[in-house]
Amino acid sequence: MSDEFQRYQPAPVGIEIQQEGLCENWKSALLCVDIQYLNCADTFGVFENHRRSGVSESAIQYYLQRVDQAVVPNVKALQQYFRECQQEVIHIRIQSLTEDGRDRSAEHKRLGLHAAPGSKLAEFLPEVAPIDNEVIINKTASGVFVSTNLEYLLRNLCISQVYVVGVYTNECISSAVRSASDLGFKVCVVSDATAAITHALHEATLLTTKDRYATVRTTSEVLTELKQ
Template sequence: MSDKPEQQTSLGQTEAAFDAWIEGTLDSRDVEADPLADRYRQSITPASRPQRSLAHQHAALLCIDMQFLDAARGHGVFAPGRPEAASPAAQDYYFERLERVVLPNVGALQACFRTHGLEVIHARIQSLTRDGRDRSPGHKRLELLAPPGSKEAEFLPEIAPVGDEIVINKTASGIFTATNARYILANLGVTALYVVGVYTNECVSTTVRDACDLGFDVTLIEDGCATVSRRLHRNTLAVLRDRYARVGTTAEVIAEVNRLCQLASP
């Protein structure tokens, strides 16, 4: 047995615990040891940076695509008869996770950030035009259409914006390539993003990667995200963790936010 102390993420999760968590979802033939893992971990996940942002009110919760288009039974991409809809089994898994895990956790995170005066920002898929002619080529090919005022563009009521919370409309996977999100966040002074939403392997992953490349300190909240299969969700987290973001749970993030914001209070 190695005498090397077990590494921990900045949110307290041990390397062994994370490896055990993804065991069975990754094919060992497809996964090799990452020789740069420790170097990335040292540069991406130190707790001091996002904690400093929290202490100075420079952190925000970013909620991605929590809307009827892609997160509600019988609507949008899950409408009856839509040819590319996920299988019944995949839909059952997705909505059970959304309703039992993700929505309650996102609601709790929103309440926590609001209590401490931190920004809660909402991103959604919504075109500028009724016919969606301004959509990205990818969204046109996928027939993703959420015009202004449509049911598909509505946020789920449990986690909808409150008051004048900022809403960023997009017609692409990530929030940065198709919007002025970077400009908005710079004006707000936001340097750390805590990310939740759907789908883990698509819009969430794209946004996390882009945010990291743009210099934000990113924390991905794993039990605040969902996609249509357990394997896709966990494989995505395994790729993003430490290379592009810290990965933590709702309970860990709420504890971190409460502790640091209370310490920062006069």
């Protein structure tokens, strides 16, 4: 029997074979959710016209200030640490497959959310944008796990724990956290690297998430734990 043929035969009972590709060391990943022009930058996308957004001016200003002064710098610090440790930094964004967005979920069509491929709205904020060879996941729904192959990807990358950052805390972040927890991943929400349109929504989401679906830590706490 040729060696070529034997490669495709079942192993005899009692003989151990090496299974290449199985995970020996499980790792952590940083999931950066929706930090893009569509919903994180003034005069773009959701915030192109403040009056038509349906959100109060005070809420808009609170949110944009928090993104600029808390979310972006804290995500940047976490990205730097994960990269230095050669851990995965995974970028998730809203972007359709088609120019006209006909492939979007019913939810995004109803909400008028659309970032076409190659558009400014689909671009990540430059301070926290992907660098060479980092994974980018595109979605057209709130829930990244139910609408993409993210779970499959994480298993392939031998990821067992995810740190979740980005926007909005009460929407896409909450959806990702709950799904990840249900699927058996260990989850941490970084409280000062996430934001909702109001402080009340942000805090309420963290309260219902903490110690049920995920741990909740600040950026400083996460970095201290990871460096131990």
